[in-house]
Every structure is written in C-alpha cells, then in structure tokens.
Amino acid sequence: MKTQLLAVAAAAAAGGAVTGYLVAPSPGDAAARPAAAPLVTGTLHAALNMPAGDRAKAAALGYDLFDVDPDAGDLAALPKGGRALLWVGNTTCGDFQQNSASAFAGTVKRFAGDDRVYGWYLSDEPNPDQCPGIAGKLRQRADIVHRYAPGQKAFASLTDWPMGPLKPSETHLDLIGLDPYPCRSGHDGCDLKAIDTMVGQATRAGFSTKMIVPVFQTFGQSCSDGEKNWRLPAAGEMKAILARWDRLVPRPAFDISYSWGRQDAWACPALADADGRDGNPDLQAVMKKHNLRRTGPGVPERDPAPAPSPTATTGSCPEPAKQ
Secondary structure, X not given: OOOOOHHHHHHHOOOOOOOOOOOOOOOOOOOOOOOOOOOOOOOEEEEOOOOHHHHHXXXXXXXXXXXXXXXXXXXXXXXXXXXXXXXXXXXXXXXXXXXXXXXXXXHHHHHOOOOOEEEEEEEEOOOOOOOOOHHHHHHHHHHHHHHHOOOOEEEEEEOOOOOHHHOHHHHOOOEEEEOOOOOEOOOOOOOOHHHHHHHHHHHHOOOOHHHEEEEEEOOOOOOOOOOOOEOOOOHHHHHHHHHHHHHHOOOOOEEEEEOOOOEOOOEOOOOOOOOOOXXXXXXXXXXXXXXXXXXXXXXXXXXXXXXXXXXXOOOOOOOOXXX
C-alpha cells in the first residue's frame, strides 16, 4: 500500500533489528479486551498520507481516524472528536520505528491512557517470504500493545503476498487492512473480483471478516515519478468499489482511503486532488457520502420506513444498501 510518506519510511529505516520477545503471547484474534479508551460504536474512516493542515477539510468529509506519529503535539492537533492510529511500523522488510522492544513498550505505556489513541499501525505490507521473521516481530509488538494498552488495537496492512505465515495465531494482530486496487492503467473498468480474491485469501489464512479493514483505491499514477500501474477511479467506479466492499465486509471497525496526499513515486493524483476540478473526478463527494451515512456499528443509515398498512405483509429483509 505504500501508506506512509517517504520521509516517514526513511525515518523508519534508521533503527536496528528487533530481536527476542518481551511479553507472553496473547490470543491472536479480535476478541474484546478491557477497554482503556471509549467504545467505538461505528465504523471509523481514515485517509492516509495527510498533512496536518488538511485534517480539518478531511474531517468535514467524515474522516475521523488519522495516522500520525506517536507525538503529543500531533495528538493535540487532531480535529475535535478525531482518533489516532499511531504509525510505528515498518514497510515490507524494512526496519521498524523504535526498534528495540523496550523503546516501543515505553512509547505504548506513554499513550496507553490517551482516549484519542485508537490503535497502533505496526506494519505496511509485510512480506513473510522475503523476511521470514516478520510474524514474530509483529507478535512481539502486538503483545506489547495488548499488555500495556488493552483497549487499543494492533493493526497491520497486508497485500496479496502469502498471508498464511501472518495468521492471527502467529501475529496476534487485532485488525488487518487489505489493499486490492482494482482500477489499473490501460484497462476499461475496474476488476472488482480482485477485492473478492484478497478477502478470500485472508479468510483462508484464518482472519475473520470482523478483523478486515477495507482499503479503498483513491489514487492513480498518471503524474507519479515511479510506477504507472494504477489509475484514479471515476466517481461511478468508486461507488462500485464501495458497494463491493460493503457486501463482503459490511461492518468494519474502520476503513482506509489510500491515499489522501500525493506520494511522488506511488500516488499521484490522490484524493486531495479529486474534488471535481482540473479534470479529476469528484471522489471527495463520493467518500463524504460514504463516510457520513454510517451511524451505528457500521450499518448504513436509512430513511425511516413508513408504518405498514393493516393489510400489508412483511417479507424477507432487503440486502443492506450499498455504499
């Protein structure tokens, strides 16, 4: 997913390797744990690679979960009601931020009682083939979160590399992002079956649908310096992507739009550009409707139904409205 800014990735590469385990394993599932933070009753919405100056605009579009560094100033600057997903991870096989277990544990302890912290972003696209020890490193960090901040979530974003070695019993992750990007350059339409394929891959690896965080493609690469594999979806295509995800994972803990901001090598244009101007589709309007229509635990909001007439009969409930 290449979720973090290149500057963040460079900072993450500055540390040493993680070795050993600090705490005993905990159950590798998304079961409820004693909550140190307020209960989240609906789906949260994150958009990655967002400059601090754009957060108020994003909040008006319904984004309420922000990936930030574990920094008190960044937390204090969140929009009212905003929650934080703290980036402390690695990318693929790179080094982690705060590589020593003791340093990471100290950071988790420091933010364990902060109601604004939703969880910890531990890794972006870990590749168990290239880095066979990555599952143990994720388990070590997830266990630290569970021990010192039991109400907060241990999260990593996975891609279509082998997921079996990263199964819940090996990594103890609470939630995983899945990032199938269905709209490719040079192709008419978007391959929505790519979403089905990756969700199936995750469930076969032992991840329940309650653990899955959808990652929506809100970027293209027509102006990127590097890859040119993906194109920005049109508004109708974006709606179809949301509807497909809603059918497969209807009540996620949160979802992710990748990417809000540009990344020179990976994402250009991005959601910040997609406001209906300069020839770009108005994906911001699509995402605003998606984000703001959810009320309870991920259930799409509906208009009140009229009371049935005395002669009316009730049938089966219709499928939930698509996003």
